[in-house]
Every structure is written in C-alpha cells, then in structure tokens.
Amino acid sequence: ISFCLHNMNEAKTEGKSELIPSIKFRHSCLLRNQRCIAAYLYDRLLRIRALRWEYGSVLPTTIRFHMCAEEMEWFNQYKKSLATYMRSIGGEEGLDITQDMKPPKSLYIQVRCLKDHGEFEIDDGTVILLKKNSQHFLPRWKCEQLIRQGVLEHVIS
C-alpha cells in the first residue's frame, strides 16, 4: 500500500495525475492476487487443522505428499500446542479431548474390520488380528481413532 501511495504522490508532483488510475489499477490487481492466494492457503490450513481432530496426529503419506514443508511445520506446531494444552487440563494425566467426541454409552463396542490392518494389541496384552470382515468386541477408546480413519466400522444391533 505504501508503494502505491508513493507512486501516486510522485505522479501528482510530476503533473502526471492521469497516471493515477493506472497505478490504482495495478495496485488492485496485486491486492486481488494476494487475497486469492492468502485465502487459498488459509483454507488449506483449516483443512489440515481439521485432520488433526478427524484423523489423528500422524497423517497418512498420501496427504503428507500434498503438503508443502511450511504446512507440515505448521501441523507439527499445532499438534504440540494442542498436546501442551491437553496436558494442562484434567489433573495429573491431562485430558485427551480428541477422544469421546460423541457421548460414550458403553465401555466395549462391537466393530467390523473394513480392511486388513494387521495386528492390534489391547491393554491386557492380547493381540488381535484385524482382518477384513472380521468382527471384534473391543474397548471403545481403543477403537475410536481407527473408526474415524475408516479402518473399523462401529456395529450396533
């Protein structure tokens, strides 16, 4: 903006005030381009931020492939801020607010595997094989993320 004003003042003092519309024209174009780029990049950030909540703290390679280094850096910083905040609430262990985003009704839920996901260890040490179409009765909090990621499906009777 200051460059534009500088040009306009110059044009006035040199008696070329008919140039002023041209200066304003160029300036409008530059501002327009800047606005479009900024809005596009900002929208990308909004989506990247949403992924932390909807997908998890580790993004799949396909998405990382489409992110530039600065966006990756931003995501890591956001993750850190969120983690710091979560540690500061809910007493000593902190509180994971990315869990239980829907009100839980029971500790265990029935899930069906939508795709092969390999081995999965639950708290008592047992290992479950998540094979496509297999069904399991598992602790809700362990499954939540996998359901959001589309690996498991919450089955309700």
Place this chain on the structure above:
Amino acid sequence: MDSQSYKPVPPGIGMEENMFSLDDILLEKSSETRDIPEGTKMEMPLWLAKGLYERKRRVLSMELPKVYREGWRTVFGADPIVVDLHKMGPYYYGLGSQMLHFDSPENPEIANTILQTFICRFRRTMDSSQNAYNEDTSALVERLDCLERSLFKAGQSGLNSFQLWEKGRSSHLTASSLVINYRKRKITDLQA
C-alpha cells in the same frame, strides 16, 4: 454428516467483506458494466471496480445490475418468495451489499429491498430446512441464493443431528467425512 472440524471462513456481514472468505472472493468475480467519462462502456470484475472507484474523482460510474434496479425492486416488493434468486444471483445478497459501495442515489431503496427480501424468504427457508428429513431437497434449494443455501444446509445439519439423537444413535462412532473424501480423491488421482 458434515465434518465439524473444518469450518471455512464465512462471508462478511452487510457491506463488510471477509478477506479470507472464499464466498466473498467468488462473488467479486461477477462483471458489471460501467461508463467511463470518455463514454466507454465495459465489463469489469467487481474487485477492480471497487479498487478504481473514487467518489470525488469520478473515474468511473457503475451501472446497477437489473436485479437491483427499480423494475425488479417492485417485483421483490410484491412477492419475493417466488423469485428464483439463484438465477438472478447466485450471490444476490452478497453482491447487492457490495453494490452499496458505489454511492448510488438509490442506495436506501436498494438496501431496503435486499433486507425485506431476506426477511420474507427466510421463514420459508428455515421451515423447509427443518421439515425435509431424509429426502431429495434439490427442488427446495433450486431457487435459493448462496447465502440462503448455506442457511438451509445449517438447518438440515441441525435436523439430522437431532434425529440421530432421538434414535439414540449419537454415540454411534462414524468414519470422518474428511477422510472419506480424501480417499475418494486418491482413487480418482490414480485413475487420471
């Protein structure tokens, strides 16, 4: 169900714009005709017209789009509900608000028409969004402008959430819609 984690920047209110709002950016793409003192009439995108316009200097004057002129204003006064605002817009309210920046003597009438039109139509939009459950809504949204469509969508989202709760399914965990969309795109990328 819509992803709740991604909330795009909403459009500005009234004559204000939101710098990062994609809706505001898109509505400014619309072209208008104007007269330059030399008498040349040309089409120009709104953002350029706003940048060049100066009340004192009279660089350019703006010809109001038909929809905001007296003829159409009378139609809106009579019965705003039947008008196809999508065809007339699709950013009827947004563009109309931006038109007010050009100091037309008709500004008070324009502003009033836009406001009254919104008030009349809003009730219908709200009612239909709350009563259309699990059905094809394309006929309902066909004649709505973009602002009304986003209101309709918000109403539907609320209705759907409420119905899920009534059925006792609010605790049903689902896959994230963002994730599903990105998966779909991956497949089309591979096919391209």
